[in-house]
Amino acid sequence: MAPASLKHLIEEPFGPYPDHVILNSSWTPRGKSFLPQLRRLRIRQNNESIGLDTCENLVAPTNPSNPIFCFGVLVIQNLAWLSDTGKILLARELNKRDENWAGARSSQNSGKVAPSGRLTLQAVYGQQPARGSKISVWINFEKENAALFMTAVNHPESLLLSSKDQHRIYEIVSMERPTYSLSSNFLDRYRLVALIKEIVVKDNIDERVAEVENLVKAYLSIHRERAWSHAIIFAKNEVPVKPCLRHISNAEVRELFAAHSDWLLAHYLLSPKCPIDVERWCKFIANVCIAKKARESEYEDKIWISDDDASPSSIAKTLAEFGGTAEEWEKRLRTAIARPPQANPSYSNPDKPVASKLSGPALTYDPDFSEASTPGCSDPEDDSAPPQVFHPILLYMARPPALRPGRFIWDCPVPKCEFSLNLLDLKETVRDEGAPETVVRDKQFENFQDEQLQTFLYQRVSDHYTVDHLGINVKPYEDKQKFKTEFMKIRWQ
Incomplete structure (x- = not known):
């Protein structure tokens, strides 16, 4: 038979056939990484097309439902996959296609075209491995267990379905459009x-x-x-x-x-x-x-x-x-x-220490504040002293400044404060050359998580809190000791 004629005969999938009839019961895939692949998956129950959204449940129903049947195209990579009955059925369908194809050619040419003769699967596949052609077959099977998607250890990105016969597992490569639309949620x-x-x-x-x-x-x-x-x-x-x-x-x-x-x-x-x-x-x-x-x-x-x-x-x-x-x-x-x-x-990753990373960015504090504080008096009057209350502005200072999604303006969270900072319109300041603001103003930063931009934002927000709300005109980067003295005076309210 001419190669073109053989290609025409095996172009469309054969079948459909039940997998327990056409596949060899003693055949099992070799290797953990290899599974037979099904294309163009269809799922039916009660003679209706369904999807994985319908048949996959987190909790199994108390009343057993009718069996679910799956259909898919399987490429027979080796004749050893087939049972003796499967080989007979496929050879019979192959020769039937040859006869129908010859009859169609005869009607077109107004003359009789003889079939190619008795075709065999061995002739289609050839004597040497990977040299011949391969036949694809529509198979159907009864679904056994729940479907697995991106949860199997050896196939972390695959969709797997299991057959009731021989507990075979198939890797689903593609779905028919109705099946996919009914499986999108899953x-x-x-x-x-x-x-x-x-x-x-x-x-x-x-x-x-x-x-x-x-x-x-x-x-x-x-x-x-x-x-x-x-x-x-x-x-x-x-x-x-x-x-x-x-x-x-x-x-x-x-x-x-x-x-x-x-x-x-x-x-x-x-x-x-x-x-x-x-x-x-x-x-x-x-x-x-x-x-x-x-x-x-x-x-x-x-x-x-x-x-x-x-x-x-x-x-x-x-x-x-x-x-x-x-x-x-x-x-x-x-x-x-x-x-x-x-x-x-x-x-957790064994190479890294187990730690939660759910908190926001850590604030950088002045090292002078890490010194041990002066111990309180040991007089009995301390027990009856009224509790000390922090200045309310310190609650806002403890929160890292954040921007709303899609916005580049920081608004002061203090009630009735109308101060805002537009990061797209940075104004000139009287800072010394080389300060973070100057660097940011002259730099085309890639995104708003840029390290220098974050440094600028934290510093400007800190200046706003200390000058406008606490009334401290001395900034920590100008005179640390004087700022600390002024800050401790108004720390408590």
């Missing part, structure tokens, strides 16, 4: 699980302490690192300027977690390792529910969250949508909330 949720696991390992986050803000900040950091590397990966020469990335706001990232916040909580309540702060996550879910109600209501500004909305009994009703009863979820929630946070060494 895929997005486990992508978030894999992302959270990566963040926990990278930042050494202790168990049950991660909040939404921590995850959002870590996601943006990972996005910047990967986006830059992906943007210049095909560049022939070194790129002198980093490419401009698409701006991703905090709100956009929070929306990713908000869309599946309830499912993530249910997933971690059933998992042996829970990286998130359950109590704060319940409040986040309550805020998401209120936001959805407000968007659908004409009285958007009159809907507020209450303590009852974030209570375990209220959240449990939402989690019951993923299986189980509300009472069972409420019990799990109360147990998780009562359990104190603890370090989890299995999440």
